[in-house]
Amino acid sequence: MGIIRILPEHEIHKIAAGQVVERPASVVKELIENSLDAGATVITITIKNGGKTFIRVADNGCGMDTSDAYACLKNHATSKITSVNDLMQIQTFGFRGEALASIAAISRLRLKTRQTEQDTGLQITVDGGSIIAEEIVACPVGTEITVEDIFFNTPGRQKFLKKDETEWRAIASLVNASALQHKGCCFSLFHDERHIIHAPIVTSNIERMIQLMGADIGRDLITGKNEYHGLALQIEGIMARPTRYRYDKNQIYVFVNRRPVKNHKLITAFIKGYNNILPAGKNPIGALFITIAPEEIDVNIHPRKDEVRFTHPITVERCIQEMVEKALNDDIKQIAYPMQKSDQFTPAKVWQPSYRPDTFSHVTQAAPAPGGTTTCKAETEPFFIQQKGLLDVPVNEQIENETYRYQLIGQTLNTYIIIEIDEGLLLIDQHAAHERILYELFDNRFDEKTSTQLIFPIIITLSNDEAHLLNEHIAPLRFYGIDIEAFGSNTFTIRAVPVYLKDAPFDIIIKTFITWIDEERPITSEDFSRLLNEKLRALMACKAAIKAGDRLTTTEMHELITKLMACKQSTTCPHGRPTIHRISSYEIEKFFQRCS
Ligand code: ADP
Numbered sequence: 001m002g003i004i005r006i007l008p009e010h011e012i013h014k015i016a017a018g019q020v021v022e023r024p025a026s027v028v029k030e031l032i033e034n035s036l037d038a039g040a041t042v043i044t045i046t047i048k049n050g051g052k053t054f055i056r057v058a059d060n061g062c063g064m065d066t067s068d069a070y071a072c073l074k075n076h077a078t079s080k081i082t083s084v085n086d087l088m089q090i091q092t093f094g095f096r097g098e099a100l101a102s103i104a105a106i107s108r109l110r111l112k113t114r115q116t117e118q119d120t121g122l123q124i125t126v127d128g129g130s131i132i133a134e135e136i137v138a139c140p141v142g143t144e145i146t147v148e149d150i151f152f153n154t155p156g157r158q159k160f161l162k163k164d165e166t167e168w169r170a171i172a173s174l175v176n177a178s179a180l181q182h183k184g185c186c187f188s189l190f191h192d193e194r195h196i197i198h199a200p201i202v203t204s205n206i207e208r209m210i211q212l213m214g215a216d217i218g219r220d221l222i223t224g225k226n227e228y229h230g231l232a233l234q235i236e237g238i239m240a241r242p243t244r245y246r247y248d249k250n251q252i253y254v255f256v257n258r259r260p261v262k263n264h265k266l267i268t269a270f271i272k273g274y275n276n277i278l279p280a281g282k283n284p285i286g287a288l289f290i291t292i293a294p295e296e297i298d299v300n301i302h303p304r305k306d307e308v309r310f311t312h313p314i315t316v317e318r319c320i321q322e323m324v325e326k327a328l329n330d331d332i333k334q335i336a337y338p339m340q341k342s343d344q345f346t347p348a349k350v351w352q353p354s355y356r357p358d359t360f361s362h363v364t365q366a367a368p369a370p371g372g373t374t375t376c377k378a379e380t381e382p383f384f385i386q387q388k389g390l391l392d393v394p395v396n397e398q399i400e401n402e403t404y405r406y407q408l409i410g411q412t413l414n415t416y417i418i419i420e421i422d423e424g425l426l427l428i429d430q431h432a433a434h435e436r437i438l439y440e441l442f443d444n445r446f447d448e449k450t451s452t453q454l455i456f457p458i459i460i461t462l463s464n465d466e467a468h469l470l471n472e473h474i475a476p477l478r479f480y481g482i483d484i485e486a487f488g489s490n491t492f493t494i495r496a497v498p499v500y501l502k503d504a505p506f507d508i509i510i511k512t513f514i515t516w517i518d519e520e521r522p523i524t525s526e527d528f529s530r531l532l533n534e535k536l537r538a539l540m541a542c543k544a545a546i547k548a549g550d551r552l553t554t555t556e557m558h559e560l561i562t563k564l565m566a567c568k569q570s571t572t573c574p575h576g577r578p579t580i581h582r583i584s585s586y587e588i589e590k591f592f593q594r595c596s
């Protein structure tokens with residue numbers, strides 16, 4: 001006798017069901033999609049034990065009449081398509097016509113449904129795919145589906161379910177994504193009797209995000225936008241300030257053309273936008289809403305359509321990163337500079353620069369601030385920052401006219417400047433901040449005025465190899481105002497240097513420069529010179545910047561803050577270390593248990 005047997009039909013159903021129903025979260029997903037397709041504006045989801053024993057999704061959608069209520073439990077029952085051809089055009093969220101039947105096959109399912117025109121509802125109870133009870137019941141208009149004990153009759157699959165906590169997290173993340181995608185629907189989520197989410201209808205993504213993340217994180221969420229016309233690309237982002245983070249990436253939601261998608265490159269671009277201001281190994285919290293020309297994406301790389309591939313991924317990633325950088329940067333500036341807008345800030349906290357930077361070198365005493373308590377103390381010692389070149393450049397005109405709204409508290413550990421702002425404190429790393437300022441300043445070619453002739457030229461002696469490398473790549477040094485020249489076979493002289501660098505250790509700068517040439521040599525020449533330029537700029541900024549441990553005067557601190565805030569990218573130094581750490585009043589109060 002042969003060994004091949006035809007499986008009984010109910011076994012075939014159970015196997016097929018496994019393809020739709022992987023885990024409790026996939027049941028929740030199908031049920032929510034059906035509710036949305038039914039036009040629901042209120043969806044209530046109740047979960048017990050991570051969904052393993054109990055899942056209920058109730059909606060106020062159109063409901064079903066008696067024949068549909070029976071039909072929907074049968075395989076390939078759907079009101080959404082009539083032929084395979086329709087699959088191509090389908091606009092609804094679920095479209096396989098087998099979800100309910102599949103779920104019913106592997107659980108104990110109860111369907112309760114009523115349409116507006118009916119006085120009573122119908123309740124059908126199914127056990128492992130067989131109907132065991134039918135009743136007329138009183139119920140509100142809409143549909144409620146309860147799914148208990150999933151996989152009770154397929155122990156093989158039940159074994160693969162993860163811990164309650166893990167299954168629950170998958171459900172919570174899915175409900176969050178659905179709620180972000182459908183702001184026009186009120187979502188409630190309960191888990192083991194706890195009310196986790198209550199999200200009434202809203203009109204903006206940020207309002208929805210605040211509902212989902214809770215008021216605590218909500219107060220630290222900010223928004224950003226970016227676009228790129230060429231691809232009809234528009235990005236709206238919501239992101240938590242870097243003081244809020246997670247160990248995992250589970251709270252970074254990505255939507256492309258309104259569908260939740262998985263794409264780790266987009267998430268990486270989002271994280272990169274934080275420019276290392278997050279502590280090592282930590283991940284941000286946020287959401288990306290991307291719309292793009294449909295021909296720019298391919299969603300058919302995964303059967304569930306939850307992965308997406310872009311025709312121009314690099315452009316999209318760059319737009320995301322830029323958006324995050326700008327939003328975080330603007331946010332920091334806004335905190336320190338709400339400018340004349342807010343009234344509740346007392347004049348005592350306002351510090352107004354009362355000098356023009358070009359006349360600064362003659363000022364020994366800054367004028368008192370309007371309102372008085374914060375004044376720049378008279379300083380008789382020479383201005384360190386001025387010596388270091390911080391003041392040699394005309395400051396951005398606009399900045400000069402602004403009112404800087406912070407109170408300088410002082411310097412700690414001779415390294416960090418502490419200022420008070422409307423919403424808490426900022427700690428500024430003086431070296432990192434000055435590096436950033438100089439780095440942006442060095443953005444342009446140095447002209448004669450900014451270089452200074454050395455009375456005693458610097459002589460640097462190198463090995464044969466080093467001299468050879470340097471000879472080939474001397475251009476970036478000259479570009480930045482370092483007048484260097486071969487002098488004999490292994491010796492170089494430097495006759496002029498940028499004023500900012502007049503006391504810098506040039507032997508170290510040149511030797512470091514040579515090691516980079518050696519390290520980076522294989523890359524293309526264009527990338528190479530860009531990289532060398534950038535590295536050199538960062539190195540010069542580092543060498544010219546005030547150091548950790550340098551004592552600063554009050555005026556110098558104000559000057560540093562002002563210039564930092566005027567930077568294009570003020571939150572990190574050129575090496576990617578943070579310049580500013582923000583401690584919100586909320587955090588301080590929370591620590592001292594003065595608020596919940
Ligand atoms: P599909 O969603 O692919 O049509 P399902 O098995 O998920 O397949 O659902 C079958 C049918 O049952 C749907 O087409 C719809 O007509 C009906 N249905 C399911 N859930 C609901 C609901 N919550 N409200 C109204 N009708 C529903």
Ligand code: MG
Pocket residue numbers: 030033034094095096097099100
């Ligand atoms: Mg469906």
